[in-house]
Amino acid sequence: MSAETLGTLQKRLAAFASARDWGQFHSPKNLAMALSVEAAELLEEFQWLTDEQSGRLDDARRERVRLELADVFIYLLRMADVLGMDLMKAADDKIALNERKYPAERVRGDARKYTEYD
Amino acid sequence: MSAETLGTLQKRLAAFASARDWGQFHSPKNLAMALSVEAAELLEEFQWLTDEQSGRLDDARRERVRLELADVFIYLLRMADVLGMDLMKAADDKIALNERKYPAERVRGDARKYTEYD
Amino acid sequence: MSAETLGTLQKRLAAFASARDWGQFHSPKNLAMALSVEAAELLEEFQWLTDEQSGRLDDARRERVRLELADVFIYLLRMADVLGMDLMKAADDKIALNERKYPAERVRGDARKYTEYD
Amino acid sequence: MSAETLGTLQKRLAAFASARDWGQFHSPKNLAMALSVEAAELLEEFQWLTDEQSGRLDDARRERVRLELADVFIYLLRMADVLGMDLMKAADDKIALNERKYPAERVRGDARKYTEYD
Numbered sequence: 001m002s003a004e005t006l007g008t009l010q011k012r013l014a015a016f017a018s019a020r021d022w023g024q025f026h027s028p029k030n031l032a033m034a035l036s037v038e039a040a041e042l043l044e045e046f047q048w049l050t051d052e053q054s055g056r057l058d059d060a061r062r063e064r065v066r067l068e069l070a071d072v073f074i075y076l077l078r079m080a081d082v083l084g085m086d087l088m089k090a091a092d093d094k095i096a097l098n099e100r101k102y103p104a105e106r107v108r109g110d111a112r113k114y115t116e117y118d
Numbered sequence: 119m120s121a122e123t124l125g126t127l128q129k130r131l132a133a134f135a136s137a138r139d140w141g142q143f144h145s146p147k148n149l150a151m152a153l154s155v156e157a158a159e160l161l162e163e164f165q166w167l168t169d170e171q172s173g174r175l176d177d178a179r180r181e182r183v184r185l186e187l188a189d190v191f192i193y194l195l196r197m198a199d200v201l202g203m204d205l206m207k208a209a210d211d212k213i214a215l216n217e218r219k220y221p222a223e224r225v226r227g228d229a230r231k232y233t234e235y236d
Numbered sequence: 237m238s239a240e241t242l243g244t245l246q247k248r249l250a251a252f253a254s255a256r257d258w259g260q261f262h263s264p265k266n267l268a269m270a271l272s273v274e275a276a277e278l279l280e281e282f283q284w285l286t287d288e289q290s291g292r293l294d295d296a297r298r299e300r301v302r303l304e305l306a307d308v309f310i311y312l313l314r315m316a317d318v319l320g321m322d323l324m325k326a327a328d329d330k331i332a333l334n335e336r337k338y339p340a341e342r343v344r345g346d347a348r349k350y351t352e353y354d
Numbered sequence: 355m356s357a358e359t360l361g362t363l364q365k366r367l368a369a370f371a372s373a374r375d376w377g378q379f380h381s382p383k384n385l386a387m388a389l390s391v392e393a394a395e396l397l398e399e400f401q402w403l404t405d406e407q408s409g410r411l412d413d414a415r416r417e418r419v420r421l422e423l424a425d426v427f428i429y430l431l432r433m434a435d436v437l438g439m440d441l442m443k444a445a446d447d448k449i450a451l452n453e454r455k456y457p458a459e460r461v462r463g464d465a466r467k468y469t470e471y472d
Binding site for chain 4: 255256257268271276279282285286290298302303305306327333335344
């Protein structure tokens with residue numbers, strides 16, 4: 001990973017939007033839509049592949065997937081910035097919640113439980 | 119932002135999955151599905167709000183939104199890790215592509231152009 | 237509406253897939269992915285529009301939206317067919333459930349309630 | 355399939371919304387979001403299943419899937435109604451386009467082509 005931090009990246013994205021007068025479009029509602037659209041473009045790359053094929057992508061698809069991951073990341077960072085939320089802190093808090101909800105010793109190897117995981 | 123890096127967070131997520139034997143479910147295809155599902159749960163929080171309401175969430179919704187952002191982030195990090203891709207590098211590359219595709223001086227204030235942005 | 241029924245349309249779609257050997261890709265899992273992808277392509281048409289703009293689309297966007305609605309419908313029909321489910325019956329059953337869950341006299345004009353509708 | 359037509363069903367859905375003053379929320383933009391959210395709830399049922407498991411659902415999941423299909427159908431019908439579009443006609447037109455785009459004799463058995471299908 002580069003030494004760049006999420007905060008630095010968020011400042012670049014804010015400047016990018018601002019230089020284009022795009023801030024007006026970036027309400028949390030619209031950004032949530034954009035994030036869903038990008039997540040679906042990522043999904044589209046995998047929709048007709050088998051599970052196994054999805055683990056050994058050819059170079060062209062691999063690069064498309066990499067840039068779709070970037071799009072999701074960009075809108076996620078933008079949305080957190082606009083809402084004034086700290087993504088790393090949110091992830092820490094959610095992992096702590098998940099650790100309490102799914103204790104390792106209780107769920108290990110229980111595929112059925114996993115299919116009910118949310 | 120905490121001093122924690124994306125790489126550290128990805129290691130924690132990998133350990134979390136491994137301790138529960140959940141690695142078997144984490145094919146790129148399945149993770150792309152999970153990411154889309156989480157993005158839609160975020161979207162759901164905004165679907166009936168006006169643009170303006172989406173900018174001043176009440177505390178309960180704000181906390182739900184924060185944890186949905188975390189879920190998207192967690193699956194994004196997990197997917198990048200499983201695919202061996204560097205998210206910060208991918209974002210840098212995508213921003214560079216966008217800068218060439220949408221030069222500030224040409225698109226500024228052109229809302230119509232923006233609606234065709236992808 | 238044409239006199240064509242959903243069943244007739246489903247038979248045409250099954251024949252279309254069969255003539256191309258595409259049945260092999262049409263597992264319920266893959267069709268659910270395709271349906272989500274098409275729903276997001278529809279969403280993409282609206283992501284940067286205001287609510288008001290979304291009600292008066294220009295001709296080009298209106299035609300794109302019409303064909304995206306068709307794509308969602310096509311995968312929905314295909315999925316119901318593959319799963320052996322009757323869409324009209326499912327809709328009837330769901331509307332009956334909603335009528336019990338949201339009695340008109342209790343929810344009328346309560347926007348807050350609506351934002352919690354699912 | 356019941357003898358009920360799409361038009362009849364759309365009238366029932368319009369009356370349902372109207373009796374609850376929910377028409378105000380049903381802009382095309384908001385309905386596109388709701389449709390995406392419902393498609394993702396359907397997707398969620400399949401996200402950790404194998405392809406093969408997705409073809410033999412247990413009764414509880416099968417019923418949840420059936421009602422999620424209904425939710426997608428309901429928002430699709432509602433959206434077409436609000437936009438004044440004929441779903442059957444749209445599907446007919448899209449199938450005709452697909453027949454020209456993917457001639458059976460040219461694509462048969464070509465899985466690679468299919469993965470590029472959109």
